[in-house]
Amino acid sequence: MKAARRSKLIYMVLVALVFSMFSSVASAAPQTLTILGAQGYQGQTDAYTEYSRDGGQTWNKAYLSGWHPWGFVEGTDSWLNCGPSGFECLYEEVLYRVRFNVPEGFTNPQMTFEVKADNYATIWLNGTHVTDIVGANRTESDAVINSALVTGMNEIRLSVRDEGGWAGLNYKITIHMDAPTPPVIIDDTDKIAPTATVSYSNTAPTNQGVVATITPSEPVTITNNGGSPSYTFTENGSFTFEFVDAAGNVGSAVATVSNIDKTAPTLTVRANTNTLFPPNHKLVDIRFSWNAQDNGAGIAGVKLISVTSNEPDNGLGDGDVAGDIQGADLGTADEVIQLRAERSGKGTGRVYTITYEATDLAGNSVTASTTVTVPHSAKK
Numbered sequence: 001m002k003a004a005r006r007s008k009l010i011y012m013v014l015v016a017l018v019f020s021m022f023s024s025v026a027s028a029a030p031q032t033l034t035i036l037g038a039q040g041y042q043g044q045t046d047a048y049t050e051y052s053r054d055g056g057q058t059w060n061k062a063y064l065s066g067w068h069p070w071g072f073v074e075g076t077d078s079w080l081n082c083g084p085s086g087f088e089c090l091y092e093e094v095l096y097r098v099r100f101n102v103p104e105g106f107t108n109p110q111m112t113f114e115v116k117a118d119n120y121a122t123i124w125l126n127g128t129h130v131t132d133i134v135g136a137n138r139t140e141s142d143a144v145i146n147s148a149l150v151t152g153m154n155e156i157r158l159s160v161r162d163e164g165g166w167a168g169l170n171y172k173i174t175i176h177m178d179a180p181t182p183p184v185i186i187d188d189t190d191k192i193a194p195t196a197t198v199s200y201s202n203t204a205p206t207n208q209g210v211v212a213t214i215t216p217s218e219p220v221t222i223t224n225n226g227g228s229p230s231y232t233f234t235e236n237g238s239f240t241f242e243f244v245d246a247a248g249n250v251g252s253a254v255a256t257v258s259n260i261d262k263t264a265p266t267l268t269v270r271a272n273t274n275t276l277f278p279p280n281h282k283l284v285d286i287r288f289s290w291n292a293q294d295n296g297a298g299i300a301g302v303k304l305i306s307v308t309s310n311e312p313d314n315g316l317g318d319g320d321v322a323g324d325i326q327g328a329d330l331g332t333a334d335e336v337i338q339l340r341a342e343r344s345g346k347g348t349g350r351v352y353t354i355t356y357e358a359t360d361l362a363g364n365s366v367t368a369s370t371t372v373t374v375p376h377s378a379k380k
Helices: 002-027 143-147
Strands: 029-037 045-052 060-066 079-081 093-102 107-125 128-139 152-161 168-179 196-200 210-216 220-222 230-233 237-245 250-257 266-271 283-293 299-309 336-340 349-360 365-375
Touching: 029 045, 029 093, 045 079, 093 168, 107 143, 128 143, 152 168, 196 237, 196 250, 210 237, 210 250, 230 237, 230 250, 266 349, 266 365, 283 299, 283 349, 283 365, 299 336
Parallel strands: none
Antiparallel strands: 029 168, 045 060, 045 093, 060 079, 079 168, 093 152, 107 128, 107 152, 107 168, 196 210, 210 230, 220 237, 237 250, 266 283, 283 336, 299 349, 349 365
């Protein structure tokens, strides 16, 4: 009885194994995955191709750059690049990648690569070298490539090296296999946080407000700043824009301004003499100098803005001569002015006031004056 039971048990196990094998074979079917890079309009991002400019440390969605003089691989209608114009990443080596999942129980894999690259590209599958591309090429499947496929996630990397002009690539990768379910593209680029570049209305020294504006890497909703992509700085500092893309990924961009300067410079003005005597009606060359300093943007320039007298020019008797102020070139950095040694005999002495203005590179200004006097009489 025991022998009979043992035989029956062995029979049942064998039947189950055979059934399992036939079920597995029956469930496997020809499967195909075609990956096209890229399809869409210039300025969009590719659904699943990413690029890296730091050797694979960070990844971003690859841009569609549109037309290219080398044409397209069949099934594509754009080129991929690290920017929307097609002229980004010139003279650089940029790494692109696409990833896909292979189901358990796959057999008979066959892969075909069709790639156009400007100018050179090297392709790997899960770290296994596939081929080198010069311009355009086609690589049929072979044992080395196919044996590199694994169950679960697989990664294809394409390293593109540019020599100028257009940069980037487009491609068509076809994967055939027998498997219970089709291989599928890993579209986890939607998990990448959106980014943004920041531009400024003015990067030169200024005493006015500076407007910072962000340009996101994809359509986003700005969740602070009243939803505005622009922020006006009235003083130096930083502001963080916060935003979210259509997939719910949160990103941010920091704008920093340090070129606002609202502090006026300092100015000291000196004359080589501050007294003209005796009052002999003669013109005297007076030389002026100054010390202008600015701790912010720096001094842009110093100019003469006015030369005045507290007494009228001529008409006071005592042998007055017209033209008491001569050679004053207003609006320039005039250093030498002629002043007449003359004063009214009825007054207490003449005072010439000479005023200069210093302006810094941010547009702030300050004035400073010095005086030259013609005493009524000599001091005793």
